[in-house]
Amino acid sequence: MNPPDTGTRERPTSLRERIATRWRMDLLFFAIAATIVVVDQTTKWLVRSNLALGESWPDNAGFIKIVHVVNSGAAFGILQGQTPFLIVTSLLGLAAILLYYVYPPMDHGVVRLALGMQLGGAIGNLTDRVRMGEVTDFVHVGAWPTFNVADASISISIVTVLLFFVLQDVERARSQPKPADDAGHDAPRDA
Numbered sequence: 563m564n565p566p567d568t569g570t571r572e573r574p575t576s577l578r579e580r581i582a583t584r585w586r587m588d589l590l591f592f593a594i595a596a597t598i599v600v601v602d603q604t605t606k607w608l609v610r611s612n613l614a615l616g617e618s619w620p621d622n623a624g625f626i627k628i629v630h631v632v633n634s635g636a637a638f639g640i641l642q643g644q645t646p647f648l649i650v651t652s653l654l655g656l657a658a659i660l661l662y663y664v665y666p667p668m669d670h671g672v673v674r675l676a677l678g679m680q681l682g683g684a685i686g687n688l689t690d691r692v693r694m695g696e697v698t699d700f701v702h703v704g705a706w707p708t709f710n711v712a713d714a715s716i717s718i719s720i721v722t723v724l725l726f727f728v729l730q731d732v733e734r735a736r737s738q739p740k741p742a743d744d745a746g747h748d749a750p751r752d753a
Contacts, residue, residue: 588663588674590674590675590678591663591674591675591677591678591681592678593678594675594679594682595679595681595682595685597682598678598679598681598682598683598685598711598712598715599685599689601711602683602686602687602710602711602715603686603689605710605711606686606690606698606700606710606711609628609630609698609700610630610698613628613630613700614630615630615631615632616630617629617630618702625703625704626701626702626703626704627702628700628701628702629702629708630698630700631699631700631708632694632696632697632698632699633696633697633708634695634697635648636648648691649688649691649692652684652687652688652691653688655684656681656684656688659677659680659681659684660681662677663677663681670726672726673723675719675722676719676720676722676723676726677719679715679718679719679722680715680716680719682712682715683711683712683715683716683719684712684716685712686710686711686715687710687712687713697710697712698710699713701714
């Protein structure tokens with residue numbers, strides 16, 4: 563005989579059930595990461611297929627243009643030619659993102675979405691490094707270094723997380739009660 567249904571669900575007890583529940587709950591996290599990877603790789607493929615290395619579109623010197631460049635280093639052109647090192651550090655970064663995903667110190671939706679953007683961006687650039695030994699960049703805005711969708715995704719997500727934590731600190735500070743005057747009365751006024 564089965565026990566009566568009380569209308570409440572028991573929490574998953576096995577590790578497998580907890581993982582399955584977690585994956586279903588965080589489908590958006592993986593969907594964002596996958597979307598970033600697909601958009602990043604598609605745009606890089608379009609640039610490589612339609613522009614010669616160094617070629618830009620439009621041809622005239624505008625503030626924003628598409629220019630086909632490659633970067634064998636990290637952000638802002640540092641560590642040029644250090645592809646093996648950058649692959650290893652990218653893998654460590656992916657591991658850190660996934661570890662934070664599995665054991666979050668703060669389980670908030672904004673942080674989870676930003677992590678999905680970071681994961682997608684890291685995978686996008688790692689894919690280029692592994693396949694070609696360098697990353698294709700193509701968005702050129704003014705004097706800013708040329709970047710790609712993965713770079714933009716990582717940068718936006720970092721700014722989002724930093725703003726989130728700053729706003730959380732401001733909210734905590736506002737919600738704490740103000741300390742009372744130690745003497746129990748107002749300070750004397752100057753006459």
